[in-house]
Amino acid sequence: MAPDADLSRAAGLSEEGRLPPRARLGPLLRSLLLLLVAAVLLAGAGSAWYVQRGVAQEFVARAVDQQAEEVEVVARLLAARIEQQQKVLLALADSLPLKRLQDSAALAGELHQELPLADWFDSLSVALADGRVMAYMRAGKDRPLESLDGNERELLRRTLAGGKPMVGTVLQPEGEDLRLLFTAPLRTSAGAVVGVMAGGMRLSSQALLPPTAADGWSASRLMLVAPDGSIVAHSSPARWLGHVRDEAGLGLPFLRTLQAQLPVQSRSTSQAEDGYLYTLAGMPLPQWFVVRVARLEAPPLWGLSGEGSAALLGAAALALLAAAAMVVLAYPWMELTARAEQLLQRHAPGRMPRLGCMPSVAHAWGEVAVLWRALHALSRQRDTQARRAARFQAQTQTILEEAPVAIVVTRHDRVELLGMQAARLLGYAPDELQGYPIRQLCASDAEHARLMERIHWEMRAYGQFNGEVSLMHKNGHPVWLRMQGRRVASPLRRDAGAGVAMVWMVRDVTDQRKARAHPQWMAQHDALTQLPNRESFTLRLQQWLDERRKAPAEGGVLLFLDLDHFASVNDVAGHDAGDALLRHFARLLETLVPAPGVAARLGGDEFAVLLPESSLREGRAHASQLCEAVGAWEASYQGQRFWLGVSIGLVVLDAQSSIAAMLHAADMACYEAKRQGRGRVQVQERCEIAENGAGPG
Structure with a gap:
């Protein structure tokens, strides 16, 4: 492909487009060619060895998976038979x-x-x-x-x-x-x-072991082994009641593996050693192991002899020819790389030169010419993007400083951006905390490590962080902050080292924590979630009724919430995971319930929300938002993932109803939401409360 006239002149080419003499192959390129040829030959020899080893490893891996599955099936079948007999005896003893x-x-x-x-x-x-x-x-x-x-x-x-x-x-x-x-x-x-x-x-051994297992002692053997190594049953009658130390492929190494599996559990373990593969799976009730031993004979690698060898040699020859051609054609590419490196060395990061300042690439033709033009375009694009990033950061900083709430952006364990409100909470000016390490805001290295571990755990478990954190004020005293954080990727930070930013909403809760130590506060709040308890919530409902009976007005919605599938979390992951999930759900309620609304825990996984000034439409919108927020969770605990939901019963409050009637109506609406499929909002109209509830309280 001939270069165009403008590009030829810029590259220093002649009118015929021929390369100048200095572009011919020199000693360096000839040496590179010889080096590549030697490398290809060595790579060909090494490839055969690597492929052979890969085939052997693949064969062993497949044999391990297949044998483990077979042994586990046999162990489960035998364990089931023994457990059935045990149940029969227990029933006999009871009668x-x-x-x-x-x-x-x-x-x-x-x-x-x-x-x-x-x-x-x-x-x-x-x-x-x-x-x-x-x-x-x-x-x-x-x-x-x-x-x-x-x-x-x-x-x-x-x-x-x-x-x-x-x-x-x-x-x-x-x-x-x-x-x-x-x-x-x-x-x-x-x-x-x-x-x-x-x-x-x-x-007998025939009754214990399946008939298909007796497929020969030397090739594959199946046996039942006691913890001391004695053989309870064997697929070969000659080995009945023997010992594993006399078994080919087992011996003393297997005895050590056997002792490491005590006490006996149902999981399986496989080991390949000295050309044999053995797999054992435990049977806890009789304290036996099901053991299978097989001889490993890896299949030969196709292509290393005969026609396959000729094909491999032909492929190596073609690879050498292709490498030689690539070396000849690579010179313009190397020159382009040199010009790009020269460009990066001449200018500071974040600022690209103008088109006229770009160093020209000699001998640019074909794809190299296209890449040269693309480099020009990318330099202009990077310059434009840098200006946009500067404007975006300035606008973001203005928003942070003027925002009525405290907002902080962190990246790589450092403060990247923050507003005036956030800086004041810790006694600093905003510019003092720009780039400030978060470690310096913690009381000690141990406190910092615990904070990072807690943040990472909640991000893995819930995809966000919502909790109270103690940081150090500039004057040295601790400050308790409620921090809500999410990960966010900036569209203007695309470099590999940019990382993922965390955006935090922060407020001071030092006074609230002091109030929690008061006995009256503890009597009115749930100890686990720190939400108002049932008694406190009932008093707030009564206060709403008294106000509306004195001065009737529109508005007032009650939500009754019940977590879906919460019992499975306690059953599978334990009560610690359930408690952690309840605490996180409580923080979510506090975040999503608008003022002057009140959220409370009634008990177990049941919660209630009072929206004293909301209409039916507004209440339904808030309830739907809660359903979507919980449904978006993919909570995890110690590697186990859980998908949860929330069923919500909604009633429009009536000042002429009693508290018991309103709570009962909301509970029934929540029950109906669960009955209709869970994870939804069920509305109970005001007239239905009057029909099903009690009279004025």
Whole structure:
């Protein structure tokens, strides 16, 4: 592509567009070409090794995922079977008449005739609290009490001592099969342990392990392992009741892994070592591990031999040719880069030179010429953007200084912008705090670290911060501030280091915190959320009724709020997470409820809002805003996320109604909002209050 005449002259080209002699390939470019060729050859050799390693790692990762899934399924199935047997024994123990425990014959008859659940076990035994065996049956027949195995007696004694159900294993003296024993304490209605019942069942390895698991000892083995390493069951009969130290691919390293998993839990763990992959998953109730061992044989990498090798060599040759061509064509690009660096070195950041001051690029043609013109345009654009940013910052500073509320903008843990109101709260002039580190406003490094951790936690949990913070006044005394902050990205700060700014609304709450220590304030406010409590809210409603009965006027709306899905937060994340969410919701209410409105916590996750001067339309707008604000939450706690909502019942207040009637009507409207799908506002008209509520209070 030939350059145009103007660009040719600017670049110092001849009329024919030929490059001057100085642009020919010199020793440096020839050396670069040789270096690139050597680099490509080395890269080709290294690529084969990296690809082979990647294939092996991918194979191991897939094998780990597949084997872990299989082992977890087997563990869950076996655990479910054992838990079912335990439940049956517990039901059998609950149905056993305790009055017959002292009568061995009556107890045996009860087990034979009146308890059909006994058919679930091939042996049953009952012992008193003093350890005496009162009944023992095996295979549906009574056995001498003294013939009860000593290991079974020991498990009965342990159950009596611990007072809780247990599961144990006993090896039959007459064979090599395992007996699985379940025990359940016998309790009186007052909870006292008066005896113990045990149920046993004979299990073979074929009954414990699924048939599909027995797919060969050397290739893949499935087994049940006790915490001490003894093998309870094995997919190979030859390894039945052996020990894991004799298993290929396991041995002592596996025993250390096994001990690290105690106490037994249901999660799975996988490890690849010495060409074997083993996975174990725990079964907490019987205290066993399900273990699968498989030999790892990574598939060969396609293309490293035969036709694949030829294709790889051909690709390397083409890459070398492409690299050589790129070196020849790269010289104008390198010159353009040099001119751009020269431009950046000559001028201060934020100010680009005029077009006439741009250094020319010799030999600019094709794409390089286009990029040169684009660089001119970008320099003008950057200059314009810098002027706009300066105007925007000046306008923002004017707004901050004239705003009736205190506003602060922070970035990178420093104060970037603030108004006069915010500076006065801390005793500074606005220019004194420009660029001031937030650490210097905290009492100590520890206080600063706790503040940053708290801000980051609430930003992750709720997407905003709303809380009270103690900062240091210029004269050295602490000042308590209510700070509401959100992240915001400036449209004029697009450089990589600009970061994300935080915009804060700040007000002084030092006096309010002092008032909270007064007993009267504590009696009228909820301790968790610091909102007015039910009694205080009832007094405010009564005050509204008295005022309206003396001087009737329009306006007055009551909102009854109930958080949706709040119980799931307590169930999944615990009450600490629930309390934190309630506190944040209370701060949201304080922010969104306009003066002279009052928000209160009635109890649990129920709140109320009085809008004493709002019409039905205004009240519905405020309620809808609350619904949208809560619905926009994506709260998180310790990595768990929750989606919440709020159902709101709205009633237009009537001065002729009682407080109980108004609260009841709002509660019923909230219930109707939940019934119709949650996360919505349900309005109850004034006439409906008169019909359903009580008379004047």
